[in-house]
Amino acid sequence: MDLNDGRMRVQPPAGATYSTHNGLRVEKVFERDPLEVEVRGPRGSGFPTCPETAATLLKLISQRTQAWRQRITNTVGTPEAVYVIQETPSDGMRMFANKDLECGDLIIQENPIVLFPLEHVLSSKSPQRQLWLTLQNALDGLDEVARAVYMELPNIHEGDASELALGIFMTNKFEVYSTDDASDHSDRSKVSAAVFKDIPRMNHSCSPNVVRYWCATSRSMYVYAIRPILEGSPIVTAYCDPFLPTHERRDLLLNAYGISCVCPACTDSASDANRARIQNIQDNLAAVIQWALTPTLPDDLLLVPSLELLKLIEEEGLEGTEYYARVLKVLWYIYFVLEDFGAAGFYGRMLRAWKTANGVKKSDAIKEMQSDLELIQYTVNRRRMLTPRKGRE
Numbered sequence: 001m002d003l004n005d006g007r008m009r010v011q012p013p014a015g016a017t018y019s020t021h022n023g024l025r026v027e028k029v030f031e032r033d034p035l036e037v038e039v040r041g042p043r044g045s046g047f048p049t050c051p052e053t054a055a056t057l058l059k060l061i062s063q064r065t066q067a068w069r070q071r072i073t074n075t076v077g078t079p080e081a082v083y084v085i086q087e088t089p090s091d092g093m094r095m096f097a098n099k100d101l102e103c104g105d106l107i108i109q110e111n112p113i114v115l116f117p118l119e120h121v122l123s124s125k126s127p128q129r130q131l132w133l134t135l136q137n138a139l140d141g142l143d144e145v146a147r148a149v150y151m152e153l154p155n156i157h158e159g160d161a162s163e164l165a166l167g168i169f170m171t172n173k174f175e176v177y178s179t180d181d182a183s184d185h186s187d188r189s190k191v192s193a194a195v196f197k198d199i200p201r202m203n204h205s206c207s208p209n210v211v212r213y214w215c216a217t218s219r220s221m222y223v224y225a226i227r228p229i230l231e232g233s234p235i236v237t238a239y240c241d242p243f244l245p246t247h248e249r250r251d252l253l254l255n256a257y258g259i260s261c262v263c264p265a266c267t268d269s270a271s272d273a274n275r276a277r278i279q280n281i282q283d284n285l286a287a288v289i290q291w292a293l294t295p296t297l298p299d300d301l302l303l304v305p306s307l308e309l310l311k312l313i314e315e316e317g318l319e320g321t322e323y324y325a326r327v328l329k330v331l332w333y334i335y336f337v338l339e340d341f342g343a344a345g346f347y348g349r350m351l352r353a354w355k356t357a358n359g360v361k362k363s364d365a366i367k368e369m370q371s372d373l374e375l376i377q378y379t380v381n382r383r384r385m386l387t388p389r390k391g392r393e
């Protein structure tokens with residue numbers, strides 16, 4: 001442990017016993033891993049030089065009481081914090097926005113408490129047993145605090161106490177890739193399982209307001225807002241592919257998570273058809289270029305259907321999908337060609353925010369958009385040459 005100006009880094013020593021010390025309060029949480037907090041003690045407590053203070057804090061953590069959890073919740077919910085985790089009357093713990101968020105805002109970057117490749121599990125003759133063994137092994141390597149955090153995550157699977165850790169795993173795990181090389185991402189043997197501390201507190205929605213991006217190099221999950229989220233609104237992610245038909249999503253969510261989803265997409269009978277239409281949106285700028293280079297075609301020929309598609313995606317709450325980026329790009333392009341630079345800038349900024357949220361590096365996003373702009377500029381110039389000047393004849 002290291003003590004410094006009211007902040008301390010806590011690494012619990014194995015098997016330590018702690019004395020109590022009254023009147024301590026956790027003021028702020030600065031870092032989660034390792035836990036770094038600001039503690040205030042009463043006058044005469046010897047803080048910050050008294051190691052007992054840290055010991056007491058560790059005791060508070062290890063007690064894992066509801067009060068401690070609430071304390072963490074409250075401290076994370078300082079005015080600067082992006083999210084809070086709160087107990088709800090009907091849905092357990094949930095993550096909420098602690099301030100208004102815009103598309104592209106980072107909500108959380110978190111390293112997993114547990115991370116292991118699934119390769120041996122998937123290739124094993126008895127995958128369930130192999131999973132249990134691998135998980136036990138991973139949990140054995142955790143320190144007391146991390147283990148306590150893991151065991152506090154919810155479990156919706158039935159079973160005896162020996163199956164609790166496995167139930168928690170099944171309820172909260174995310175599948176991630178063990179490599180950042182996208183060409184490997186169709187290879188199931190490159191899939192790992194990760195369990196996080198705060199990220200699982202996001203409930204499910206088939207119209208998620210965030211996108212998750214896993215970086216294998218830094219072993220961290222990033223969660224970004226993908227549309228505006230008002231302060232106090234739930235932060236929700238998709239536990240399954242939102243393009244699966246409603247009945248398949250319903251079965252999957254019920255079996256794997258015990259969720260009877262009542263989100264608007266699951267209750268709207270038109271949603272499946274809408275989603276199938278969205279999935280048909282192609283990444284094809286050829287039609288836009290052809291339109292741009294045929295100035296006799298109406299200005300709004302592609303604009304109107306593109307705006308309709310954008311609205312449809314927003315109504316379905318699927319801004320996180322690649323189809324949204326495709327439509328944003330087309331609109332950016334069309335407005336440039338029509339020389340409406342205000343609207344072009346608006347959709348260009350949205351596209352840039354979408355790229356940020358989906359893990360595209362800032363320098364790569366700029367490069368990609370610059371090369372698009374060159375093509376747009378070329379098209380605009382050609383169109384000008386093809387457009388008869390007014391009053392020429």
Ligand SMILES: C[S@@+](CC[C@H](N)C(=O)[O-])C[C@H]1O[C@@H](n2cnc3c(N)ncnc32)[C@H](O)[C@@H]1O
Nearest residue numbers: 091092093154156171172200201202203204257
């Ligand atoms: C990963 S946890 C999510 C956080 C959880 N609410 C908690 O208390 O920590 C998954 C569990 O949360 C609940 N849950 C998540 N999304 C839900 C939803 N859309 N409707 C109802 N329950 C949901 C289900 O019990 C599910 O098994």
